[in-house]
Structures are given as C-alpha cells and as structure tokens.
Amino acid sequence: MSRHDEREIARRLADTPAGEPPPELLDRLRADIPEDLAAGLEAGDEAGAPPAAPTPFSRPWLAVAATLVMLLAGGFLGWKLTQEVGPVGQSYVDGPPAAESTMDTAGSADGTGTGEAVEPTESAKATAARAVDPAGEVAAEEPTRDESRDRAAPAREAAPVGQAFEDTAIHEERPMVEDAAPTPPIGDLAASAPGTTAAPPPAPPSVPQVARLAPPSRPAGHQQGRQAAESRGRLASPEPEGMGDRAAGERSELEMMAGPAPTNPVEEKAQNRLSTFGLDVDTGSFTLLRAYLDAGRMPPAAAVRVEEVVNAQPFSDPFAGAPALPGETFRVTADAAPSPFAPDRSHRLLRFRISARELTPAEGKPVRDGTLQTVAEEARAQVEFDPRVVESWRQVGYENRAIADHEFRYDAVDAGEIGPGHSVTALYEVKLRAEPAPGRPLALLKLRWREPAGAEGKPGRFREIEERLTAEDLAASWSAADPDLRLAAVAAELAEHLRGSPHATSAPSTLLTEARRLASAGVPGAAELVELAEAWRRLDVPAADAEEPGDD
Amino acid sequence: MGKRGREEKRLLAVLRRRRGAGSEAAAEPDETTVPADREAAEALVEATWRQTYAALFRLTGGDADLAADLTQDAYRKAWAALASFDGRARFSTWLYRIAYTTFLNHARRPHLVVPLEERGAGATGDDEPPPPDRDGGRADASPPPDEALAERRCRERLRRSVLALPENLRYTVTARYWGGLSAAEIGRQEGITATAVRKRLRKANTLLAARLESEDVPTETAS
Numbered sequence: 062m063s064r065h066d067e068r069e070i071a072r073r074l075a076d077t078p079a080g081e082p083p084p085e086l087l088d089r090l091r092a093d094i095p096e097d098l099a100a101g102l103e104a105g106d107e108a109g110a111p112p113a114a115p116t117p118f119s120r121p122w123l124a125v126a127a128t129l130v131m132l133l134a135g136g137f138l139g140w141k142l143t144q145e146v147g148p149v150g151q152s153y154v155d156g157p158p159a160a161e162s163t164m165d166t167a168g169s170a171d172g173t174g175t176g177e178a179v180e181p182t183e184s185a186k187a188t189a190a191r192a193v194d195p196a197g198e199v200a201a202e203e204p205t206r207d208e209s210r211d212r213a214a215p216a217r218e219a220a221p222v223g224q225a226f227e228d229t230a231i232h233e234e235r236p237m238v239e240d241a242a243p244t245p246p247i248g249d250l251a252a253s254a255p256g257t258t259a260a261p262p263p264a265p266p267s268v269p270q271v272a273r274l275a276p277p278s279r280p281a282g283h284q285q286g287r288q289a290a291e292s293r294g295r296l297a298s299p300e301p302e303g304m305g306d307r308a309a310g311e312r313s314e315l316e317m318m319a320g321p322a323p324t325n326p327v328e329e330k331a332q333n334r335l336s337t338f339g340l341d342v343d344t345g346s347f348t349l350l351r352a353y354l355d356a357g358r359m360p361p362a363a364a365v366r367v368e369e370v371v372n373a374q375p376f377s378d379p380f381a382g383a384p385a386l387p388g389e390t391f392r393v394t395a396d397a398a399p400s401p402f403a404p405d406r407s408h409r410l411l412r413f414r415i416s417a418r419e420l421t422p423a424e425g426k427p428v429r430d431g432t433l434q435t436v437a438e439e440a441r442a443q444v445e446f447d448p449r450v451v452e453s454w455r456q457v458g459y460e461n462r463a464i465a466d467h468e469f470r471y472d473a474v475d476a477g478e479i480g481p482g483h484s485v486t487a488l489y490e491v492k493l494r495a496e497p498a499p500g501r502p503l504a505l506l507k508l509r510w511r512e513p514a515g516a517e518g519k520p521g522r523f524r525e526i527e528e529r530l531t532a533e534d535l536a537a538s539w540s541a542a543d544p545d546l547r548l549a550a551v552a553a554e555l556a557e558h559l560r561g562s563p564h565a566t567s568a569p570s571t572l573l574t575e576a577r578r579l580a581s582a583g584v585p586g587a588a589e590l591v592e593l594a595e596a597w598r599r600l601d602v603p604a605a606d607a608e609e610p611g612d613d
Numbered sequence: 614m615g616k617r618g619r620e621e622k623r624l625l626a627v628l629r630r631r632r633g634a635g636s637e638a639a640a641e642p643d644e645t646t647v648p649a650d651r652e653a654a655e656a657l658v659e660a661t662w663r664q665t666y667a668a669l670f671r672l673t674g675g676d677a678d679l680a681a682d683l684t685q686d687a688y689r690k691a692w693a694a695l696a697s698f699d700g701r702a703r704f705s706t707w708l709y710r711i712a713y714t715t716f717l718n719h720a721r722r723p724h725l726v727v728p729l730e731e732r733g734a735g736a737t738g739d740d741e742p743p744p745p746d747r748d749g750g751r752a753d754a755s756p757p758p759d760e761a762l763a764e765r766r767c768r769e770r771l772r773r774s775v776l777a778l779p780e781n782l783r784y785t786v787t788a789r790y791w792g793g794l795s796a797a798e799i800g801r802q803e804g805i806t807a808t809a810v811r812k813r814l815r816k817a818n819t820l821l822a823a824r825l826e827s828e829d830v831p832t833e834t835a836s
Contacts, residue, residue, distance in 0.1 A: 067822055070825075074775070074786065074791070075790045077790070077791060078670075079671060080670035080675060082663055082666035082670075082680075086666065086681045086685070089681075090662055090684070090688050093692070094692060095692050095693075
C-alpha cells in the first residue's frame with residue numbers, strides 16, 4: 062500500500078507549520094492602511110483586472126453612480142499621488158542605512174542634497190579611465206546580519222545599501238501616474254529636493270483627464286509589468302498573466318526555476334534600481350564557442366555566457382602609462398553610448414569596466430603552493446540606477462553571477478576572485494527617460510572586495526570604492542564611443558545571438574557591419590569577432606536548434 | 614458564514630458605507646469619515662493578518678521574513694482593489710486569493726531565481742529585504758537534528774509538489790490546507806460548489822501522492 066495515500070497527504074499538508082508572525086508586522090500593516098480608503102474603494106474599479114477575480118457590476122444604477130464617483134475619486138487620487146509620497150516612499154529616505162554609503166562625490170546620500178550636485182569637474186573626464194581616489198575608499202565594516210535585517214522601513218524593497226538616488230518610491234508607487242503626468246523638464250527635476258517629491262506641487266489637473274490616466278491606485282505588480290512589456294515588447298520573460306485569465310499555459314514556480322537558459326529581464330526602475338553581481342573573470346565560454354564555430358558547428362546555447370565572451374576580449378589596459386597608485390586595487394572605467402544593437406534611440410549601452418592592478422614588485426615573487434595569486438577576493442559590484450533618468454535597464458549576461466541586492470555587504474556570499482591584471486566588464490542596456498542633463502548621474506557603481514590575506518595569514522579587510530557614470534560619460538554617437546565599448550557591444554551581441562537570447566533583436570548584418578568596421582579600424586580582437594560572426598552566419602541556424610555536444 | 618465571517622461583513626459594511634460619500638470625502642477630505650473607515654480597516658487587519666501570514670509562511674516554505682513582506686504586499690493590494698471585493702465570499706477568502714497571487718508573482722519573477730536547494734525557495738529575492746538565516750533559519754532557529762532535517766526536507770518536497778500542481782488544483786489545495794479556508798468558502802469565491810472543491814482536493818491529493826511516491830527516498834518517515 063502506498064505510503065502516500067490521499068489522506069496522509071491531506072494530513073501532512075494541514076500539518077505544515079504556520080509560523081508565528083513577527084509582532085511588528087501588525088504595525089506595518091496598520092501603517093499601510095491608506096488614509097483615503099474611500100478613494101481606494103473607488104479606484105479599484107478602474108483596475109479593470111484587479112488582483113482578485115474581477116467582478117463586473119451587477120446593478121446598472123451602481124455602475125452609473127460609480128462611473129461618476131470614479132471619475133472624481135480617480136482624479137483626486139491622481140492629484141493626491143503627485144502631491145505626496147506615501148509611507149513607503151518616505152521609508153526610502155529615512156529608512157535604511159544611507160549613512161553607510163561611501164559617496165565620494167557631492168550630493169546624493171545625505172538626504173538633503175539634490176543628488177545632482179556632482180561637480181562638473183569630477184565628471185568631465187568622460188570615458189577616460191579614472192583613477193579612483195583612494196581617499197574615497199573606506200574600510201567597510203563587516204555588516205552584521207542584524208543590520209541588513211533592519212526593517213525599520215516598512216518598504217518591502219528596503220534599501221539594502223545606501224541609496225544614492227532617493228526618489229524611486231515615487232516611481233515604485235505610481236509608475237503610470239508619472240508617465241501620464243506632464244514630465245517636468247530635467248532642470249526642474251534636478252532642482253527638486255529628493256526625499257520630498259519629484260515635482261513641485263502642480264495645480265490639480267482637471268479631473269476627467271486624470272481620471273482617465275491615473276492608475277488603479279495599486280494593481281498587482283504583474284499588471285504594470287504587462288503593460289510595460291506590451292509597450293516595449295522585449296521583456297525577457299513577460300510577467301505572468303493575472304490569476305483570473307491564467308487558466309491555460311500554467312507554469313509552476315518549479316518550471317520557472319528549471320526553465321531554459323535564463324536571460325536577465327528588463328528591469329523596470331520602479332521595481333528594482335539595484336543590480337548586484339559577483340565579479341567573474343572566467344572566459345571559458347569564449348574559448349568553447351570559438352572551438353565550435355571554427356569546427357563549423359553551433360555551440361550549445363547553454364554554453365554561451367555573454368559576460369565570458371565579453372571578458373575574453375583584449376581590451377586596452379587602463380593602467381597603461383598610469384600605474385596603480387599606492388592602495389589602488391581597482392580602476393573603473395564608466396561610459397555609455399547609443400548602441401546600434403539597441404531596440405530604439407532611447408536606449409544606451411552602459412559599460413563599467415573594472416580593472417585590477419598588477420602585482421607590485423614586492424608581491425610579484427613566485428607564488429608558493431601553486432595557489433593563484435589574487436588582488437581581491439569575494440569581489441562583488443552593485444550598480445544603482447537613478448530612476449529619474451533611467452526608465453528601465455537590463456544587465457547583459459551575468460545571469461549566473463547575480464547576488465541578492467541586500468547581500469551586497471553580506472560578506473559570506475560567494476563572489477569572485479580577481480587576479481592581478483584581470484578585468485571585468487559589465488554592460489547594461491538602459492532605457493532613458495530623457496536625455497540627461499550635464500552632471501547628472503545615471504548610475505553609481507559600488508565595488509566591494511576583501512583584500513587577500515596578509516603574509517601572517519591574517520584575513521584581509523573589506524574595502525569599497527564607488528564610481529559614477531554621469532551624463533558626461535555618454536558618447537553622443539556610436540562612432541564617438543570608446544572602441545573598447547564598441548568591441549564589448551559586438552562581443553555581447555554575438556553571444557546573445559549564439560545563445561538565442563530574446564534580447565538579440567538586431568539584424569545579423571548590423572553585427573557584421575559593426576564588427577568589420579572595428580576590425581578595419583585595427584581594434585584588437587575585432588578581426589576575430591568578424592570571423593566568428595561570419596562562421597555563425599554561414600551556419601545560419603538558430604542557436605536553439607543547434608546540436609548538443611558530446612557526439613564527437 | 615460563521616462568526617468570523619459575520620464580523621468581517623460588518624466591518625466591510627462600515628467601509629462600504631463610505632462608498633457613496635467617497636467622492637465628497639475625496640474632493641474635500643472629511644475628518645469625521647476617515648477615522649471610522651480606518652477603525653474598520655484596522656479591525657479587518659487584526660481579524661485576518663495571522664491567517665494571511667500563516668498562509669504565506671507555508672507558501673514560502675517557512676521563510677519568515679519573506680512571508681511578512683508578502684503579507685504586507687498583499688494588504689496593500691487589497692486596499693487598492695477593495696472595490697473589486699464583491700462579498701460573494703468572505704473578505705479573508707478574497708484576501709487569500711490576493712496573497713496567493715502575490716506569492717506566485719514573487720516566485721515567478723525570473724530575475725529572482727536561485728537554486729531552491731541553497732536557500733528557501735521563497736528567499737529568492739534580490740530586491741527583497743533581509744533574507745532568512747542561511748543555516749536553518751526556516752521554521753526554527755537552531756540547527757535541527759537529523760530527524761528534524763529529514764522532516765523539513767520532506768515538507769519542502771511536498772511544498773514543491775504542491776506548487777507544481779495545475780493552477781486550479783494548486784489554488785484549491787493551498788487555500789484549503791495552508792490558507793485554512795473551508796471548502797464551502799473556496800467554492801463561493803471560485804463560483805463552484807463545495808463538492809466540486811472537495812473533488813479537486815481529492816484529485817490534487819492523488820496527484821501529490823503519486824508524485825511523491827515516484828520520487829520517494831529512504832528518509833521518508835510517513836509509513
């Protein structure tokens with residue numbers, strides 16, 4: 062007889078421990094009750110497909126009355142939302158440990174500055190590799206788990222590290238309002254103090270107009286995701302349909318987890334302003350795909366790692382002619398340009414290149430024990446996007462290197478080992494809200510790593526540095542972009558095509574043209590990419606249909 | 614509808630009385646109406662939060678922090694969608710639907726995916742607030758002895774199997790056993806009879822039994 066008969070299953074299901082809710086949860090829930098429940102009551106009707114099964118009006122008079130009320134309440138709601146940041150919004154400002162932030166440029170994390178007060182001189186270096194001021198580094202404290210657990214903020218997405226840009230909550234809470242409301246010019250945005258509201262209080266817009274545009278105060282997140290996906294049509298994995306209309310085509314949590322080779326999704330700024338990943342210098346994937354293509358075969362899609370293909374490229378040496386300063390471990394290059402592979406003109410390809418110093422003569426002795434010499438251990442990076450400038454972003458590659466945002470300073474998390482002279486390039490495809498104003502930061506990179514153990518075996522300390530990417534780092538055109546960035550883009554796009562990524566939307570001819578252009582300009586590595594791209598075109602089969610390895 | 618149901622109904626009536634006055638209250642916030650609504654809303658929260666949390670705690674496989682966050686999320690969504698509550702089932706039943714959807718949406722977010730083996734399946738957030746302790750911070754804080762560990766693995770296997778059920782069965786099973794809803798309540802919410810709900814439960818349990826049987830391991834202690 063089965064040990065798992067139905068009755069037993071039912072008993073075990075019912076016996077699943079329920080857990081004791083944390084007492085402060087009740088306070089959080091109370092605090093979340095909207096001030097204006099009446100408006101919420103009406104606004105829900107606008108949702109069309111609220112989280113629960115939608116329920117059409119059964120009584121006609123109610124429908125008429127509600128339509129009128131809805132228009133009024135919706136208008137008020139829209140106006141009100143532009144007026145104030147809700148409790149969640151506030152939590153971004155005064156919640157998490159912003160003080161931990163290690164800003165070395167003006168503005169941003171102090172909660173009073175405008176966040177835009179970046180000195181023009183600081184950012185005027187454009188794409189040139191910038192030596193990070195060692196003074197800007199801190200010996201970061203080992204965070205306690207308690208610290209990162211601190212949930213003083215009721216926000217669900219409690220900021221795990223200091224937030225450099227402080228007005229996301231506005232976007233998070235009402236992305237559609239923001240889209241609907243006239244966007245103030247950038248100058249106005251820049252002048253507004255973060256932590257209050259983005260826009261100066263506008264006169265309440267005319268009611269019908271806003272009622273039409275204002276969002277159902279907060280429908281389930283999937284709705285926003287869907288709208289965004291529809292409008293853009295390139296979400297890696299569109300959010301699931303609402304529960305009501307999801308009868309068919311179910312995918313379970315487990316199926317999702319076991320799904321095909323994952324690609325990083327497009328992140329709505331509203332959802333997630335942080336990107337955290339372990340630094341990876343592995344380039345094995347490139348070697349592998351080259352071997353396949355040289356042999357006239359498509360590499361298996363799952364074996365193509367975009368970041369490894371990018372990191373295998375022979376980029377220029379940022380330390381050339383400017384050796385590492387004392388105490389300088391990493392040098393960061395940050396730049397961006399309108400990529401020819403992007404879906405449209407509002408996109409930019411952002412690049413952070415993180416280059417490790419070479420060994421000093423003192424360190425450069427033969428390595429004992431056969432161990433690899435490293436200059437940094439447990440190295441991880443976190444990129445924070447400014448939601449005022451960036452509408453959405455997608456990290457190119459690094460799917461397997463993602464680290465939970467809140468674990469950026471959780472040093473027990475496994476991250477990358479970086480050897481001397483190694484460098485890591487992280488690319489982001491970013492959709493801008495508008496052309497950023499001069500001096501305006503788009504993104505902030507934080508690097509955290511542990512220094513190697515000293516000679517006495519004493520564990521090294523953790524260190525952090527930061528680098529900003531500002532409007533000055535944006536090349537006006539692709540041809541004006543740093544050749545390294547262009548080479549990285551070609552490598553990434555080729556890899557995306559080879560792995561059959563949904564993000565590989567550019568025409569193969571675009572890729573070939575760009576690769577040939579770089580090769581003819583003598584950019585190292587470009588000629589090889591041309592060969593690989595041509596080999597790929599000759600095979601001309603989608604990566605998904607490629608043969609599996611192992612039969613020869 | 615039991616005692617709890619009647620209380621929920623009464624509280625909702627308090628909220629809904631404001632419905633007609635909503636526009637006026639909106640156009641010109643009225644100090645006197647809001648507190649009454651708020652009181653009722655708070656009472657609703659107090660009447661339902663433990664059950665909602667418990668359901669999410671079970672759905673997330675015992676991830677206390679995540680369950681708390683999802684609970685908070687679910688209530689936010691509930692307030693925003695209050696008007697769509699039509700009273701055909703109890704508020705808590707409707708709320709369970711929202712909590713359940715909230716959980717599924719969370720679990721599906723593709724960028725949150727990490728191997729289940731390494732962390733609680735729920736604790737996949739990369740934008741989530743603090744994670745549970747990696748070493749056993751599930752239901753109990755201290756590292757459990759072997760037996761408890763086996764029991765937990767067993768539970769996790771069951772949970773995964775539940776989550777892999779077809780949607781209507783999955784919803785029904787979790788609502789009944791983890792959400793603590795009666796078959797009649799589930800039926801009201803879903804617009805089916807209680808008998809149909811029980812049929813679903815039996816079918817689901819059969820599927821689960823078969824699935825667990827097929828991947829049975831020696832540590833199984835259910836015999």
